[in-house]
Amino acid sequence: MTITDTGIPPTTDQIRPTTGPIPTDAGEASIEIMGHIGPRYAEILTPEAVAFLAALHHRFAGRRHDRLADRMRRRFEIGNGLDPHFRHDTAHIRDDPEWRVAGPGPGLEDRRVEITGPTDPKMTINALNSGARVWLADQEDATSPTWQNVIEGQLSLYDGIRGQLSFTNDAGKEYRVTAERTPTIVMRPRGWHLVEEHIRFTDRLSRSMAASGSLVDFGLYFFHNAAELIARGRGPYFYIAKLESAEEAKLWDDIFSFSEEYIGIPHGTIRATVLIETLPAAFEMEEILFELREHCAGLNAGRWDYIFSIIKNYRGRGARFVLPDRSEVTMTVPFMRAYTELLVKTCHKRGAFAIGGMSAFIPNRRDPEMTAMAIEKVAADKKREAGDGFDGTWVAHPDLIPTAMAEFDAVLGERPNQVERQRDDVHVTAADLLDLQIGRPITAKGVHDNVSVGIRYIEAWLRGLGAVAIDGLMEDAATAEISRSQIWQWIHQDRTIEDGTAITREYIEGLIGRVLEEVDRFDGDRFDEAAGIFREVATGEEFPAFLTLSAYSRYLAD
Incomplete structure (x- = not known):
């Protein structure tokens, strides 16, 4: 389905369901639907609604x-x-x-x-x-x-x-x-x-x-x-x-x-x-x-x-x-x-x-x-x-x-x-x-929890779930972003936990492996892909602005 915009809004009485082909012109802005058309999708992706897009x-x-x-x-x-x-x-x-x-x-x-x-x-x-x-x-x-x-x-x-x-x-x-x-x-x-x-x-x-x-x-x-x-x-x-x-x-x-x-x-x-x-x-x-x-x-x-x-x-x-x-x-x-x-x-x-x-x-x-x-x-x-x-x-x-x-x-x-x-x-x-001074240490539990929440949330997100109850907390993309961005910052700012252990990529890699052993695996789970995404956005040299950007294009865009 391709719909064009001629630059002229319809009048109110023109906004009604129509049938038949919609004319297109290569010189006009257009929208093309690439996704599959499931049951009732046509009720949302009407020609008039797509013309509005x-x-x-x-x-x-x-x-x-x-x-x-x-x-x-x-x-x-x-x-x-x-x-x-x-x-x-x-x-x-x-x-x-x-x-x-x-x-x-x-x-x-x-x-x-x-x-x-x-x-x-x-x-x-x-x-x-x-x-x-x-x-x-x-x-x-x-x-x-x-x-x-x-x-x-x-x-x-x-x-x-x-x-x-x-x-x-x-x-x-x-x-x-x-x-x-x-x-x-x-x-x-x-x-x-x-x-x-x-x-x-x-x-x-x-x-x-x-x-x-x-x-x-x-x-x-x-x-x-x-x-x-x-x-x-x-x-x-x-x-x-x-x-x-x-x-x-x-x-x-x-x-x-x-x-x-x-x-x-x-x-x-x-x-x-x-x-x-x-x-x-x-x-x-x-x-x-x-x-x-x-x-x-x-x-x-x-x-x-x-x-x-x-x-x-x-x-x-x-x-x-x-x-x-x-x-x-x-x-x-x-x-x-x-x-x-x-x-x-x-x-x-x-x-x-x-x-x-x-x-x-x-x-x-x-x-x-x-x-x-x-x-x-x-x-x-x-x-x-x-x-x-x-x-x-x-x-x-x-x-x-x-x-x-x-x-x-x-x-x-x-x-x-x-x-x-x-x-x-x-x-x-x-x-x-900008007064960020809290005066509390980074703990081994805090680092582990960030890795665990990050991987478990991303795994659910890959399966189509955006809000997930994890360890008594409601996690969404925002809380997962905190988890992975803290890991990235702690690595790049040479932070340590209470006993002096450095938070390094190697330390985080060990925690990723530990988390993968802790989770309950099941047929169709996405934990391996989730761990890969987490590794990329939390331990990579560059800091992706949002963890969902590359994950979306690789896994959710058909």
Whole structure:
């Protein structure tokens, strides 16, 4: 299937199913579907929806590449000693007290507890039945981007929005949406760095390239569901991941404006919540809100990717930028405390919601002791967030919703949020955001756990699972990134564990072999490939920006 973009958006009455061939022209931008067409895929990959993808790529693919180049440039500068700072050229935006963001759309006024998870049918039904106020429908870090997951995730959302989703597992157990009130859906497309190899974009110069994962995920969901969501009293809402600058926010804002006009809905209908999960973005929170102000609902403290971003940017800057065991990098260490307090202050100054992050601890219904520990730790985490002024928070498991809800209820009461609470007591400097001194050692257990989690997560990811319970924690791509990037940094910064043993490639190679002996092998497992990927991204001479990039092209792109 090849669809072209003529540069002329259709009118609203032209957006309807059609049959027959779509004319193509070598001089026009086009989209070609390379992936297999499974059952019902044609309901998502309609000619009209694919034409919309062509229009998005025609207008915005070039700017996406420019922004990715900016990222590389900034990462090079930080690696060579130029610390990030609050921008001088945008000081007038921060100093202007008047402007505000659009705020919540219908169904987003109360976000005190949000559940996160992938978009396969079972998890979609569980999320819609969960009792949370919002569901982060995750096509990003909690989804392994197989072609099947990408398109069938869209089908789950399509059916779930229309109240027609059901699922029966291999054991014959049937799942249906039974909740009277389902959470408001906020969909998270893939970040700018990820591509969709199963869809090819050919520009007007006849250059063929993989489509943008961001534009594919956003475009298919928006095109099929925006009008239906509005009719049901909600709206097309998105979580935007991995942003690093105000310029990237402006790109998304232009995409939103174009998309609204394309299908004929009012400007400002889309609402976006931006994850502040990269170090550069922490220095541009107000600017990001400003560029998205007509479409913006708030910011989220994406804690795990934020830690990964710090390691990635400072991996070669010396011993004082080396973090200890991942378990010691809690939300109360100085740089994480500064980051979250600044986020709440910034959001409330501009009328935006501040949404807290996800504690990785999860209950185990077969292990009461582990469950009690998880609930205790999650309760403490959510009590701190609510007390700091956050308007809502994330959980990764339905059983944690009552715990998180209780902590936010205790602070909010009948109020839907606490946006009116100004944090004038918070004064965060650039030095505060870069105070990485924790004063804890690297332990043998911490090194082993990183290797074990990294390999076990990658193995599951290769089998199509993006969110995986490992040792009582919910692991996704972000936490796996921390595990492998810490190993890389410890090797290259000549770190040792408590007894003086050097963390070398040889030491890590021994742990890789040990982990492969510890895991339970089974027919069809991918542990050997996972160990190879981990070895490449954690012990190689070069540091890949994301562990999933080469793994995707080698193993998930058919």
